[in-house]
Amino acid sequence: MAIEMTARSLADTQQADMSSGEAIQPRELSGLPERSIPVSRFLRRSLRWTRRNFSSRAKLLSGGEVLILSAPKSGRTWIRTFLCAYLCKRHGLEFTLQPGRYDHPGFPRVIFSHDRFEHRTKGNRWDRLRGKYLVPRRELRKAKIILLVRDPRDCFVSLYLQMTRRDPSADAALKQKSVSELLRDKRFGIRGIVCAMNDWLDEFSGRKDFTIIRYEALRASPAEHFRDLLAVVGETTPDMSIFQEALEFSRFENMQKLEAAGVFDSKILHPGDVRDPESFKVRRGKVGGYREYLSAEDLEYAADALMKLDRRFGYSS
Numbered sequence: 001m002a003i004e005m006t007a008r009s010l011a012d013t014q015q016a017d018m019s020s021g022e023a024i025q026p027r028e029l030s031g032l033p034e035r036s037i038p039v040s041r042f043l044r045r046s047l048r049w050t051r052r053n054f055s056s057r058a059k060l061l062s063g064g065e066v067l068i069l070s071a072p073k074s075g076r077t078w079i080r081t082f083l084c085a086y087l088c089k090r091h092g093l094e095f096t097l098q099p100g101r102y103d104h105p106g107f108p109r110v111i112f113s114h115d116r117f118e119h120r121t122k123g124n125r126w127d128r129l130r131g132k133y134l135v136p137r138r139e140l141r142k143a144k145i146i147l148l149v150r151d152p153r154d155c156f157v158s159l160y161l162q163m164t165r166r167d168p169s170a171d172a173a174l175k176q177k178s179v180s181e182l183l184r185d186k187r188f189g190i191r192g193i194v195c196a197m198n199d200w201l202d203e204f205s206g207r208k209d210f211t212i213i214r215y216e217a218l219r220a221s222p223a224e225h226f227r228d229l230l231a232v233v234g235e236t237t238p239d240m241s242i243f244q245e246a247l248e249f250s251r252f253e254n255m256q257k258l259e260a261a262g263v264f265d266s267k268i269l270h271p272g273d274v275r276d277p278e279s280f281k282v283r284r285g286k287v288g289g290y291r292e293y294l295s296a297e298d299l300e301y302a303a304d305a306l307m308k309l310d311r312r313f314g315y316s317s
Helices: 024-028 039-048 056-061 075-092 113-119 125-132 138-141 150-167 180-181 191-202 215-220 222-232 240-249 251-258 296-306
Strands: 066-070 108-111 145-147 211-214
Touching: 056 108, 066 075, 075 108, 075 222, 075 251, 113 150, 113 191, 145 191, 145 222, 150 180, 150 191, 150 296, 180 296, 191 296, 211 215, 211 222, 215 222, 222 240
Parallel strands: 066 108, 066 145, 145 211
Antiparallel strands: none
């Protein structure tokens, strides 16, 4: 029952999509308290105004039954690989990281997006004015929402390494910055990640179909939490033989081997330099690994930034 892969099935995957099923409350996956912070009338009006997309890219962010939002480097490639491995095998289809090509009955449609973070960091002023990277508000009303979160310090370090060691399209000026300098950058630094996470929680925490998944919980117990994830996208009674196969396929060690071998012919899973382990998309996935890259002064700065993060996420400084 091996997962089948071909060059065609592993084509470029800038936007992957798949669908939904029974909702899981946030507390069931992440221990998030049931208490929600009321969103002010002014903030609601502001969110309605800013949550628009007038660009042609809006179509790519539309039609999803489940939306998975996250800051960069929160583990979404791992989740995507598992979901695609399971769902493609479950429906007897060739493995792909871009399942939107399948118009198959029962195959769920999930859209992945960095949403607010990309809105603030990518493109030019015209892109931001049009809301090019935002999921349209009307689409949010139709879909279940999963917020994938990770300790912002680990997110930042992984993002720094991606921008400076892996991403050829990254701004040249940013590539020249040290980890300490980029940590303090207004857009790409840790405070930008914290801001995006807080904004998402403010926007969606009052919804019953909103789920938070913590990367650290997935790492600690992948089988348990991937079963919960499948339930959210409609697989409430998964085929356990396929589940175990998908779980094995998406192990970090296996994904690293496949990436190094060039099996994934895509921008998502392709190293910047096969000789440089830090340039791999599937790099380390270590919880708390940021301590190995940040100085004492940087750690203090990051801890101060974390003080602004909503405590319901469960990350402490």
